[in-house]
Amino acid sequence: MGLVISLARSTWALSYAAFSFTSFVLTGFAIFGEKTPSRVANVILSITSNQYSEFPLIMFLLDILFQSWLSITGTFYVSPLARFFSYVNVITAAGIVYLFKRSLESKEVVAEFLGQISKQSKTNTELPGVTSPRFWKQFMNPLHWHQNFTLNDNIPYWTTKEQMHGLRTDGWESVLEMALDVYRPAKVEGGHDRPVLMYIHGGGWTSGSKGLLGPLVTEMIAQNWVVVAVNHRLKSKGGYPTQLIDCKRALRWIKDEVQTFGGDPLNVIVSGDSSGGQLAAMLALTPNDPQYQPGFENVDTSVQGCLVQSAMLDLIDANNYCAASGRERFIKEVALRQGSAESAENLAFMKEHSPLYKVExxxxxxxxxxxxxxxxxxxxxxxxxxxxxxxxxxxxxxLEIPGGHHCFDMFSSPRTWYTTIAVTEWLNYNFNNEAAVGEKKTVRVHELVEWWHEDK
Incomplete structure (x- = not known):
């Protein structure tokens, strides 16, 4: 029996050491945001360190629970390894407290942003703070999701001709990626002409899914916006710009069909994260460009607004801002083009698809x-x-968010919710037609602001 207990304590001590070391490293990355020369490493570190930058108190609680278990089982008393890492965790705990404090800095940035909007909209938006019970109920709830909607999923947006061409070139599995989901709020019915948020997922153009949605979608559904989440082909044999062309096909579908779901085809705002942000910007900056509309050149693909988050807006990266240059990957793995990424032809191609050079x-x-x-x-x-x-x-x-890592807005955290409030107000002020009353603009009180009033 003593041997079993000794083995269990050794296992717990090793597990605690591994957990503590990982927490120490990821807390450091969350604080400093160091970048490596490897894109894959940056993606992994970003995803994992986001758990600490966005949910610092939850990670702190996990450590407390782990330490409590080691104390109850007596592991601390017999394991120098566990005791050593308990001291390491003091440093980690200080870092986690700093991360929580930094996450609240976004409130000040958002307040300043909202102040600029309020001068035009003549409305004031108050932000929930740490003294509000609602802050802890929603802002610290990583599983928050609005439920009051109808989902119509996996609606194909291809024509029969496009379907058959896709089958011949890429196969059925790829054709199935040419689909979208429509989130219709419960209060919205066909013909209501509500604003439409078209959302394009991230994933480096070759991965990801329309099912990866952050709190912004939750909030826009609560605001009675119709949300359309779009998939595009990930690994078409034609390579990029297939993804952009697919997104324009999805926009064509929205223009034709969204009224059935209560959306206004003349009030579409395109948005996206990461590679989806680049696609959203390109879609907004190349309206009705026939080279990206094969077979539907005469379809209106203009949008009324564009929201981009965590997007790479300069594929060339002429100033070499990136620690890990993505030019070679984009040319070889995304665009599937021949030759060096540094060739004049390929540099010209990347410039053509960099939103930075398309704004004029x-x-x-x-x-x-x-x-x-x-x-x-x-x-x-x-x-x-x-x-x-x-x-x-x-x-x-x-809106530049302090302490924000790549795609931080996909996590239901205080930083994300403050950002979401800012984005919601911008969207409602500029594109919510029902918000206009005479000459005075008013923004409907959304659920986060309403909660603040309840606590007040």
Whole structure:
């Protein structure tokens, strides 16, 4: 019996050491956002360190529970390894407290952003704080999801001709990726002409799914927006720009069919995260461009607004902001093109598909959201905003989130919810027609703000 207990304690001590070391490393990455020369490593570190930057208190609680178990079982008393890592965890705990404090800094940034909007909309939006019970109920709930909607999923957006061509070139599995999901709020019916949020998922153009949705979709459903989440082919034999063309096909479907679900085909705002952000920006900046609309050249593919989050807006990365250059991967694995990524032809191709170089004359309002620790460098977002303001005829708003890593907005955390409030207000102010009352703009109180009023 003593041997069994000794083995169990050794196992617990080793597990605690592994957990503590991992927490120490990931907390460091969450704080400093260090980037490696490997894209794969950056993606993995971003996903894992996001657990600490977005849910620091939950990770702190897990450590407390683990330590409590080791104390109850007496492991601390017989294992120097466990005691050593308990001291390491003091450093980690300090880092986690810092991460929680940093996550609340986004409240100040969002408040300033909302102040700019309120000057135009003549409304004030109060943000929930840590003294609000509702802050802890929703902001600290990683599983929060709005339920009051109808989902019509896996609706194909191809024509019969496109379907048959896809079958011949890519196979049935790839053709099935040409589908979308429609989220219709319970209060919305056909013919209501509600604003439409078209969402394009991320995943480096070759992975991901329309089912990967963050809190923004939750909130827009609560705001009675119709949300259309779009898939595109991931590994078509033709390579990129197949993904862009597929997204334009999905937009064609929205223009033709979304009224059935209560959406307004003349009020479509395209959005996306990561590679989906690049596709959303390209879709907004190339309206009715026949080279990306084969077989449907005469279809109107203009949109009324564009929201991009954590997006790579300069594929060339001429200033070498990226620690891990993505040019070679984009040319070889995404576009499936021959030759070096540094060849004049391929550089020209990447420039053609970099939103940074497509802004001249654009009339589509933009909102760019980017975390300052994103491995898709924040400098590219800043450059895009500067270039847009110089060369575009439309407005652009920029929201830079302190401590935000790549696609942080996919996690239901305080940082994400503050960002979501800002994005929601921007969307409602600019595109929610029902918000207009005479000459005065008012934004419907959404559930987060309403909760703040209840606590007050």
């Amino acid at each position: 004359g654009s009339t589509v309002p933009f909102l760019v959201v980017h975390g300052d620790l994103d491995f898709c460098p924040v400098e590219t977002a800043r450059d895009f905003v500067k270039e847009f303001r110089k060369k575009s005829n439309a407005t652009i708003n920029y």
